Amino acid sequence: MMQLPLILVVDDDPTNFEVIETFLEDQDYRLYYVNSGEAAIATLDHFEPDLILLDVMMPGLDGIEACRRIKAIPVGATIPVIMVTALSEKRDFARCFSAGANDFISKPINSIELLSRVRSMLLLREQYKQLQVFNSRLEATVQARTAQLQTLSVKLLEAQETERRFLAHELHDEIGQALTAIKISLRRLERWVTSPQASEPLEDCLTLVDGTLQQVRNISLDLRPSMLDDLGLVPTLRWYINRHAKRTGLHETLTCEALLQRLPTVTETACFRIVQEALTNIARHAQAQVVSVTLMQANHTLHLTIQDDGIGFDQNSLSRAQGTSLGILGMEERGMLIGGQLSIVSAPGQGTRIALQVPLAAPV
Known part of the structure; x- marks a missing residue:
C-alpha cells in the first residue's frame, strides 16, 4: 500500500x-x-x-x-x-x-495558495522519485549489459587466441614441413642436375623457399609463440624482446624480478599481447632509441611497465579514430578484462610510459 x-x-x-x-x-x-x-x-x-x-x-x-x-x-x-x-x-x-x-x-x-504550492511541490517530489526509480533500473540494465559485453569480450579474445594457436600450429607443422620437404627435394635435384643452365634457376628456387620458410616461421611465432603455453610469460617476453630488438634495431631491455607463482593463462596472454602491441607501436610511431620493459610482483599485484624515449604525443588531442589509439584501446580492454588497470603517460618530446597493474590472488 x-x-x-x-x-x-x-x-x-x-x-x-x-x-x-x-x-x-x-x-x-x-x-x-x-x-x-x-x-x-x-x-x-x-x-x-x-x-x-x-x-x-x-x-x-x-x-x-x-x-x-x-x-x-x-x-x-x-x-x-x-x-x-x-x-x-x-x-x-x-x-x-x-x-x-x-x-x-x-x-x-491563504488556504488556496497553500494547497496550490503544496500540490505543486509534492508533484515535483513524486516526479523526482519516479526518475530515481527509472535511473536505478537504467543503471541496473547498463551494469547487466556491461557484464554481458565483458563476458563476450573475454570469449572473443579466448576464441582469437585459440584460432591463433591453431593457425600457428598449422603454419609450423603443415606448411613449414611442406616447405622443408620441397627444400630437401630441390637439394637432391641440385646434385643430380649437371646442366649449368639449370643450376641458376635451382638456386633461385632454394633462396625463395628459404625466405618463404622464414616468413612462415615468423608469422607462426607472432600469431602464438608455443613457449608462452609451455614456459610461461617471463621466458617468452625475454625471447620476444630480443627478437624484436634485432628486427628493429632498438635497444630493448627486460628487467624482471622472479615471480612467486605461475600466472593464470589469461593474465600471461594479456600481458604478452600488451607488450607486443606496445613494441609494435613504438617501432612504427615513437622514433625511439631505447625501450625498457619491467615486470615485477609486489603486494599481490603484478606490475608491467613499458617505457620509451621517443617523441611522445599529446594525450589530450589523441583521437580514437587514429590507428595508434585503436592499439591503445585494445591494450586498455585487455587490461580491464583481467581485472587490471592500464595507464598511459606521454607528452611531446618526453617519451611514453605504459603501466599495467593487475591484482593477483594470494599464493596458497
Whole structure:
C-alpha cells in the first residue's frame, strides 16, 4: 500500500502549525511538526519527508540558515522546501532562494495558495522519485549489459587466441614441413642436375623457399609463440624482446624480478599481447632509441611497465579514430578484462610510459 505524502512543518509558533493543519485536513497528507530549525535537521536522521514547510523568522537558527543546512545534507538536497514568511522585500525572497528554497508562501497564509504550492511541490517530489526509480533500473540494465559485453569480450579474445594457436600450429607443422620437404627435394635435384643452365634457376628456387620458410616461421611465432603455453610469460617476453630488438634495431631491455607463482593463462596472454602491441607501436610511431620493459610482483599485484624515449604525443588531442589509439584501446580492454588497470603517460618530446597493474590472488 502506498504511503501518503509526509509534510514536515517547522515553526516556533504552534498556532501556525494548527492553521496549516486546518487548511490541509481534507487532503491525503501526513503532517509532522517541529518547533525549530535544529529539530528539523535532526529529524532527517530518522525519516525523509516529501515536503518541508519552513518558517523564516525563528529564534536561534532561522529558516534561511536551516534551509541552507538541510540542502547541504544528501538526503535533504532533493526535498522541496517552501519558505513561510511575513517578509515582503525582494531581497528577502532572493535570500530564501539562494539558500536552496524551492518556493515561498506569504503570511498570513491563504488556504488556496497553500494547497496550490503544496500540490505543486509534492508533484515535483513524486516526479523526482519516479526518475530515481527509472535511473536505478537504467543503471541496473547498463551494469547487466556491461557484464554481458565483458563476458563476450573475454570469449572473443579466448576464441582469437585459440584460432591463433591453431593457425600457428598449422603454419609450423603443415606448411613449414611442406616447405622443408620441397627444400630437401630441390637439394637432391641440385646434385643430380649437371646442366649449368639449370643450376641458376635451382638456386633461385632454394633462396625463395628459404625466405618463404622464414616468413612462415615468423608469422607462426607472432600469431602464438608455443613457449608462452609451455614456459610461461617471463621466458617468452625475454625471447620476444630480443627478437624484436634485432628486427628493429632498438635497444630493448627486460628487467624482471622472479615471480612467486605461475600466472593464470589469461593474465600471461594479456600481458604478452600488451607488450607486443606496445613494441609494435613504438617501432612504427615513437622514433625511439631505447625501450625498457619491467615486470615485477609486489603486494599481490603484478606490475608491467613499458617505457620509451621517443617523441611522445599529446594525450589530450589523441583521437580514437587514429590507428595508434585503436592499439591503445585494445591494450586498455585487455587490461580491464583481467581485472587490471592500464595507464598511459606521454607528452611531446618526453617519451611514453605504459603501466599495467593487475591484482593477483594470494599464493596458497
